[in-house]
Amino acid sequence: MHELSIMEGVMNMVRESAQQNGIMKVNKLKLVIGRLTMVLPDSLQFCFQVLSQDDLFRNAVLEVEPREVIMRCMECETQFAREDPYCYICPGCGANQVEIVQGRELFLDYYEGE
Numbered sequence: 001m002h003e004l005s006i007m008e009g010v011m012n013m014v015r016e017s018a019q020q021n022g023i024m025k026v027n028k029l030k031l032v033i034g035r036l037t038m039v040l041p042d043s044l045q046f047c048f049q050v051l052s053q054d055d056l057f058r059n060a061v062l063e064v065e066p067r068e069v070i071m072r073c074m075e076c077e078t079q080f081a082r083e084d085p086y087c088y089i090c091p092g093c094g095a096n097q098v099e100i101v102q103g104r105e106l107f108l109d110y111y112e113g114e
């Protein structure tokens with residue numbers, strides 16, 4: 001499962017950073033997920049629950065911020081949001097030469113601990 005390996009990767013990163021900074025308990029972590037990654041926030045939450053049984057992550061809260069897909073037309077430079085991430089046509093001029101400005105990101109925004 002896609003989400004499980006992502007969550008594992010993120011938690012390993014936090015675990016390593018917590019160790020370096022003397023953090024014994026993580027209270028909160030926040031992930032930013034673009035819609036083009038096809039990662040489902042609910043699945044991430046589920047995987048987090050399964051994986052967060054150790055002392056470091058117990059009681060930690062996972063926050064997921066989904067980012068809409070935003071594209072820009074290379075002909076007329078209109079920027080537009082897309083409900084359907086596979087529809088690459090400019091609503092301004094009908095061109096299909098568009099670039100993706102936002103929606104591919106997947107990163108740990110921050111984590112808090114003590």
Ligand SMILES: [Zn+2]
Pocket residue numbers: 073074075076077078090091092093094095
């Ligand atoms: Zn256009």
